[in-house]
Amino acid sequence: RTFNSDAQEDYWTCACHCKIAILLDLRRKISTMTLFHFGNCFSLAYFPYFITYKCSGLSEYNAFWRCVQAGATYLFVQLCKMMFLATFFPTWEGGAGVYDFVGEFMKATVDMADLLGLHLVMSKNAGKGEYKIMVAAMGWATAELIMSRCIPLWVGARGIEFDWKYIQMSFDSNISLVHYIAMAAVVWMFTRYDLPKSFRLPVTVLLGLCVYKGFLMELFVHVFLLGSWTALLVKALLTGAISLCSLFLFVTLVHSN
Amino acid sequence: MWGINMTLRTSKVAALLLLSVHLLHASALPAASSYGFNAYRMQQYNLHQDKHGCRGAIVVAEARSAADTILTRRCVIMKLPDFTTERYLEAKNLNAAAVLILLPQNLSSVPEDIVQGFMVAESQVLQKETLMPVYVVPEDDQLLYMYEEVSQAAATKSASVLVRVLRSIITATAFQILVSNSSPIKPITDTTIITLEGVLPGAGEDPPTIVITAHYDTFGLAPGLAYGADSNGSGVTILLELVRLFHHLYSDPRNQAPYHLLFSLTGGGKYNFLGTKRWLEENMDHAESSLLHDNVAFVICLDSLGTGDELFLHVSRPPKPGTPQYSFIQQLEQIISARFPWVRFGTVHKKINLQETNVAWEHERYGMKHIPGFTLSHIENPKSELRGSILDTMAQVDIRKLKRNAVIVAESLARFMYNLSDKGSAKDMQVFKGSLDIQDSHLSSLMSMMTSVPRAVQLLDREPGQLLLISTLEQEFKHYLKQVHRHTFHLDRRDPEITFFDQMSQPMMMYRVKPAAFDLFLGGCIAGYLGIVYYAIQNFGIIYTKLKATMKAKHQ
Numbered sequence: 001r002t003f004n005s006d007a008q009e010d011y012w013t014c015a016c017h018c019k020i021a022i023l024l025d026l027r028r029k030i031s032t033m034t035l036f037h038f039g040n041c042f043s044l045a046y047f048p049y050f051i052t053y054k055c056s057g058l059s060e061y062n063a064f065w066r067c068v069q070a071g072a073t074y075l076f077v078q079l080c081k082m083m084f085l086a087t088f089f090p091t092w093e094g095g096a097g098v099y100d101f102v103g104e105f106m107k108a109t110v111d112m113a114d115l116l117g118l119h120l121v122m123s124k125n126a127g128k129g130e131y132k133i134m135v136a137a138m139g140w141a142t143a144e145l146i147m148s149r150c151i152p153l154w155v156g157a158r159g160i161e162f163d164w165k166y167i168q169m170s171f172d173s174n175i176s177l178v179h180y181i182a183m184a185a186v187v188w189m190f191t192r193y194d195l196p197k198s199f200r201l202p203v204t205v206l207l208g209l210c211v212y213k214g215f216l217m218e219l220f221v222h223v224f225l226l227g228s229w230t231a232l233l234v235k236a237l238l239t240g241a242i243s244l245c246s247l248f249l250f251v252t253l254v255h256s257n
Numbered sequence: 258m259w260g261i262n263m264t265l266r267t268s269k270v271a272a273l274l275l276l277s278v279h280l281l282h283a284s285a286l287p288a289a290s291s292y293g294f295n296a297y298r299m300q301q302y303n304l305h306q307d308k309h310g311c312r313g314a315i316v317v318a319e320a321r322s323a324a325d326t327i328l329t330r331r332c333v334i335m336k337l338p339d340f341t342t343e344r345y346l347e348a349k350n351l352n353a354a355a356v357l358i359l360l361p362q363n364l365s366s367v368p369e370d371i372v373q374g375f376m377v378a379e380s381q382v383l384q385k386e387t388l389m390p391v392y393v394v395p396e397d398d399q400l401l402y403m404y405e406e407v408s409q410a411a412a413t414k415s416a417s418v419l420v421r422v423l424r425s426i427i428t429a430t431a432f433q434i435l436v437s438n439s440s441p442i443k444p445i446t447d448t449t450i451i452t453l454e455g456v457l458p459g460a461g462e463d464p465p466t467i468v469i470t471a472h473y474d475t476f477g478l479a480p481g482l483a484y485g486a487d488s489n490g491s492g493v494t495i496l497l498e499l500v501r502l503f504h505h506l507y508s509d510p511r512n513q514a515p516y517h518l519l520f521s522l523t524g525g526g527k528y529n530f531l532g533t534k535r536w537l538e539e540n541m542d543h544a545e546s547s548l549l550h551d552n553v554a555f556v557i558c559l560d561s562l563g564t565g566d567e568l569f570l571h572v573s574r575p576p577k578p579g580t581p582q583y584s585f586i587q588q589l590e591q592i593i594s595a596r597f598p599w600v601r602f603g604t605v606h607k608k609i610n611l612q613e614t615n616v617a618w619e620h621e622r623y624g625m626k627h628i629p630g631f632t633l634s635h636i637e638n639p640k641s642e643l644r645g646s647i648l649d650t651m652a653q654v655d656i657r658k659l660k661r662n663a664v665i666v667a668e669s670l671a672r673f674m675y676n677l678s679d680k681g682s683a684k685d686m687q688v689f690k691g692s693l694d695i696q697d698s699h700l701s702s703l704m705s706m707m708t709s710v711p712r713a714v715q716l717l718d719r720e721p722g723q724l725l726l727i728s729t730l731e732q733e734f735k736h737y738l739k740q741v742h743r744h745t746f747h748l749d750r751r752d753p754e755i756t757f758f759d760q761m762s763q764p765m766m767m768y769r770v771k772p773a774a775f776d777l778f779l780g781g782c783i784a785g786y787l788g789i790v791y792y793a794i795q796n797f798g799i800i801y802t803k804l805k806a807t808m809k810a811k812h813q
Binding site: 048252 | 290291433768769770771776777779780783786787790791794795797801804805808809
């Protein structure tokens with residue numbers, strides 16, 4: 001029947017149909033384009049892990065299940081840390097804009113549990129130093145990627161709005177991979193019984209830097225009011241410096257005697 | 258020579274560093290990726306089977322500037338100077354999806370001609386109906402940022418092709434405006450109009466009545482933003498001031514003049530004075546005895562007296578000499594010429610046309626019931642855009658001119674009622690002075706009370722803030738006047754004179770989106786980065802062996 005612009009029913013049904021058609025169209029556009037963005041972010045985050053796994057020769061040694069074990073240890077350590085923090089560090093009701101340096105420092109100290117966890121994983125695996133480090137680091141970093149990045153990406157990057165923070169999150173996961181490899185190497189070096197005296201100090205300093213890197217980054221952002229991209233750059237530089245130092249120390253240690 | 262080279266090099270490096278730092282800082286966009294706010298929809302009403310306003314509410318469109326060429330199925334973002342009749346009709350003809358108007362917070366800094374242009378467009382837009390939704394929203398940082406981005410995008414359309422392509426792929430930020438609601442727009446069926454009345458009884462046996470009335474509702478593009486300071490907050494303020502002054506005069510029985518004073522605050526004034534019509538019907542047709550039945554000297558309607566150096570007296574029939582209206586008008590002219598000679602005073606005759614549906618001034622409703630009256634206003638043209646605009650805020654009212662108009666009305670009334678000129682009083686004698694003086698601070702506090710909430714008819718009978726305002730006015734009446742009544746008129750269900758529609762304020766979402774080509778471009782960049790990472794990891798072994806060799810060489 002013909003549309004009568006005066007009749008209320010006709011106008012309402014037309015508005016309904018019109019609205020449904022528009023939403024369908026938009027949803028079609030959303031599903032193609034923002035899934036593409038999610039794919040971008042996911043590949044940016046995951047691809048380096050995949051390449052590292054393949055190229056470090058771990059796949060030849062059937063290290064997959066050992067990496068999964070390392071990931072399970074990561075989950076366990078995170079759970080313990082959360083319970084510890086919840087018990088001994090109740091929420092700070094201080095001023096809204098005041099950054100509680102001491103409190104955050106104490107919280108960062110709890111991250112020492114990460115070192116213990118890595119040591120636990122590495123002591124369980126027999127084999128060369130490089131093999132142990134890579135297995136522990138790969139499992140640990142992949143577990144962190146799945147736990148803390150996949151879900152925000154899935155929920156957020158598929159939305160209609162565009163935000164740079166998802167790309168930044170994916171870059172951050174790349175940096176985390178390098179960071180965990182360096183951390184595992186430093187922990188391995190620290191626990192060696194044949195560590196020369198001259199190496200003790202640099203290794204301890206690097207260990208401290210690894211644990212407090214997060215705290216240092218927050219300090220920088222707060223004091224210098226860095227933008228998000230600048231903060232990412234500083235984080236990359238810091239991680240790069242730590243990893244280069246640990247690489248030098250590792251090579252010197254392993255191949256000097 | 259070498260020193261100059263070094264300084265040049267270091268300065269170049271320093272400049273590059275500064276630039277990169279600045280770019281990195283600037284890359285932190287101030288806009289949130291999604292932002293929700295409340296937008297006011299243009300009002301929609303049916304007056305005597307004529308449809309006015311916008312019929313649509315749903316918006317799913319990309320934001321574009323008004324200066325853009327392609328506006329089809331887009332939401333046009335306009336600031337105050339952009340909203341003119343031509344631009345609006347252009348948007349309508351190009352089938353734009355919606356119009357969003359940004360209203361500045363501080364209206365007193367807007368130039369007069371822009372305000373005028375906006376008001377004219379506003380009144381013209383509301384005369385017809387349109388399917389395209391029109392929303393008004395007060396400005397804030399996020400919306401201003403969006404406006405800047407969208408204007409820049411329109412401006413670069415004229416640039417070269419390469420710049421345009423680069424811009425559209427890489428740096429452009431598009432905005433998607435979304436208003437979604439699942440329910441269709443419904444008419445409001447239980448509109449009520451409230452009219453208040455109160456009396457100051459005069460001295461003597463059955464003296465004549467002077468009616469002083471003002472309508473207290475407002476009209477504008479969006480009902481939620483219609484504050485109506487000049488039209489008609491100023492009229493209500495002067496009426497309340499007259500109530501207070503004559504209450505003080507009449508409190509002493511020896512001072513009572515031989516006139517009853519009937520004060521009335523009517524609703525529905527902006528829609529052909531519906532409140533006045535119903536109140537007159539109730540008093541004259543249904544009430545057994547009413548002050549309006551017999552012996553009304555005249556009716557003074559106060560309408561927009563907040564600014565301007567002119568005063569117009571609108572009558573439907575020129576008053577004959579010897580009638581009370583004629584002597585009152587003489588008093589007005591005398592007061593103005595004696596004390597305020599720079600004020601231009603004029604009488605405007607406009608015959609009541611019973612065929613026309615639109616009632617121009619409030620006194621015409623009384624004229625239809627054969628009650629003589631006139632309207633006092635600084636506006637000459639009844640169809641003026643100043644009588645119904647959302648830009649009619651306190652910035653449009655000058656308190657000193659409001660006080661001057663209040664003095665003129667009060668003094669003329671006093672001189673007429675007490676017959677002072679016949680008794681030989683000087684023309685510039687002040688009746689109200691000392692403790693009875695009209696004070697600026699009192700007037701401005703009354704104006705602030707009136708403009709504290711938007712007084713659109715759609716909101717007056719249901720929103721708590723507006724109901725509180727009406728109760729406050731009633732309390733004021735009860736404090737000073739006797740026989741205070743509050744009349745609540747319901748509109749006829751089957752054939753209402755006016756129908757309003759709901760969904761006057763909608764939550765609106767603004768999303769920052771990137772064009773489709775940008776995702777592909779970003780994908781390409783990420784592929785390049787991953788290629789570099791792959792190459793680096795593959796060749797890490799070579800670096801490792803090289804490092805081993807260097808260490809071995811050092812130790813040997």
